[in-house]
Amino acid sequence: MSQENVTLLCSGASLGAYIPALIASHQLSDRGIASDVVVLENILLENKRNNVSETKFAFHRNFSLALMAQKLAKDITPSIDPDLTSHLLATWKHQERKRFMIFSGFWLPIANRYLQETDSEDIAIDLCHMDASVSTSWKMYDTTHPAFRHVWFFNWEDKRLSYIFCVSDDEPVSYNQRSNRFLIHGGGWGVGTYKSKVPKLVHQGIKLDIIAYEQQDIENKTEHSRYFLIDPTWKPWEKNAQGHHQFPPFGEVKDDGNITFQNSQPYPEVYNLIRQSSGIISKPGGGTLLDSLSAATPLVWLAPYGDYEKNNGLLWEYLGFGISYEKWADSGYSLDILERLHLNLKQARASLPRYLTNYVETYYPEMITEPLIVLSEVT
Structure with missing residues (x-):
């Protein structure tokens, strides 16, 4: 060392x-x-x-x-x-x-x-x-x-x-082997318009993995959607018992409301969902771009948090890695479009x-x- x-x-x-x-x-x-x-x-x-x-x-x-x-x-x-x-x-x-x-x-x-x-x-x-x-x-x-x-x-x-x-050394999962689910979130602080999109997406029959940020976010759970929660009491500046900073404690909300928080990976637990997702639906934050490229998971980008995030979304669209939510909705929520974006990401990632x-x-x-x-x- x-x-x-x-x-x-x-x-x-x-x-x-x-x-x-x-x-x-x-x-x-x-x-x-x-x-x-x-x-x-x-x-x-x-x-x-x-x-x-x-x-x-x-x-x-x-x-x-x-x-x-x-x-x-x-x-x-x-x-x-x-x-x-x-x-x-x-x-x-x-x-x-x-x-x-x-x-x-x-x-x-x-x-x-x-x-x-x-x-x-x-x-x-x-x-x-x-x-x-x-x-x-x-x-x-x-x-x-x-x-x-x-x-x-x-x-x-x-x-x-x-x-x-790279978030991890794992190779991207082939698109046809993914879970046919979409991860939807609002970045680290859960900001943006993502919650307003959930009812329409559910109506379209799209299966969602929804990241919640506080208990009231999960009060109206929808059928076929899974909810995950970042421990609301966690503070990034506090160290664990071993004296180290840690990734956000993260867990799935079970039907009985129980949550087992985990953060044992050398990367955030949510990345395991991202690798299996058909797409990330989120504001285009820098961390989300990092996840998208590392996992070759296309981004469906929502309203940005400021001009620099707008440029993030525009760049991802320009490079063929992402699509705005509005354009994706206009396409009839096409999976074929997203698979092409996945292949573009995979090629860029390799090079x-x-x-x-x-x-x-x-x-x-x-x-x-x-x-x-x-x-x-x-x-």
């Missing part, structure tokens, strides 16, 4: 930033490289951290409120605890941390401070953009330091993918270089245990 930690900076307020960091941690460990996942909420002022869960449920219940709040997003620096931040930076300096991946732009003020306070000649920081265009957390901070490498998994401006971030392979090749070539893949230029 490499003695040098790769520091993975993410936010529990966005599972699209949190989950890739945890996946990266597991996969780096598999390659013999140590890592340290740091969740932004753990250095927030206590009252600000306590507000996150309340805000999450408010946004889940009111998509318009979520959209309005996104437009009013501002610099997070006043919400950061100065003592906790100083302690964190002192730890990094003492350990001479040099390798970072940032999955949330709200970490940039702290990263820039670290660069200012240390000899930054050897420091390398990957800015991992999980959306196809600049999202809210990246817009308001300086990203020009030469230590930063902008990493775009999907790029709307260039209309292309740079490489793949793209893997991000973590490139990362290890670049910074830890002595740890490579698989054939090297040369990454196309990252801009």
Whole structure:
């Protein structure tokens, strides 16, 4: 195991930033490289951290409120605890941390401070953009330091993918071997218009796997639909008994209402559903694009959460990986269309270089245990 930690900076307020960091941690460990996942909420002022869960449920219940709040997003620096931040930076300096991946732009003020306070000649920081265009957390901070490498998994401006971030090493399930069910959800916080689509889809005879986010979401269960719940009490910034951050506890809601939450995989439990699904019906968040490409599961995209998610959906449609809900409904909910999208995803998945392979090749070539893949230029 490499003695040098790769520091993975993410936010529990966005599972699209949190989950890739945890996946990266597991996969780096598999390659013999140590890592340290740091969740932004753990250095927030206590009252600000306590507000996150309340805000999450408010946004889940009111998509318009979520959209309005996104437009009013501002610099997070006043919400950061100065003592906790100083302690964190002192730890990094003492350990001479040099390798970072940032999955949330709200970490940039702290990263820039670290660069200012240390000899930054050897420091390398990957800015991992999980959306196809600049999202809210990246817009308001300086990203020009030469230590930063902008990493775009999907790029709307260039209309292309740079490489793949695999959720697991499992190959995609053939389309004709899938469950003939659709996963429908609202991203990590359960926001968007997905709940309003359920009655029409059920009327069409489409079998759904519905992700719920609180008990009231499952009060009107529909026939032939399965419900799954992310443990509403789980907080991403809290560690488990072993001192590790964990994937969301997730389980199926049984007919008697019982739920057995699990999170024992080296990736989110929901990914097992995604691999078997005929399609994902969701707003086009970056984490959903990652799932779609990794599992070669087509995306039927709903109303986006902001302009950058709109660009995510447009890119997926442009590349032949997804279709808007409206166009899919107009096609008569065609499975043939979705199978073609699946084949496009499968072909792209097979041809793209893997991000973590490139990362290890670049910074830890002595740890490579698989054939090297040369990454196309990252801009």
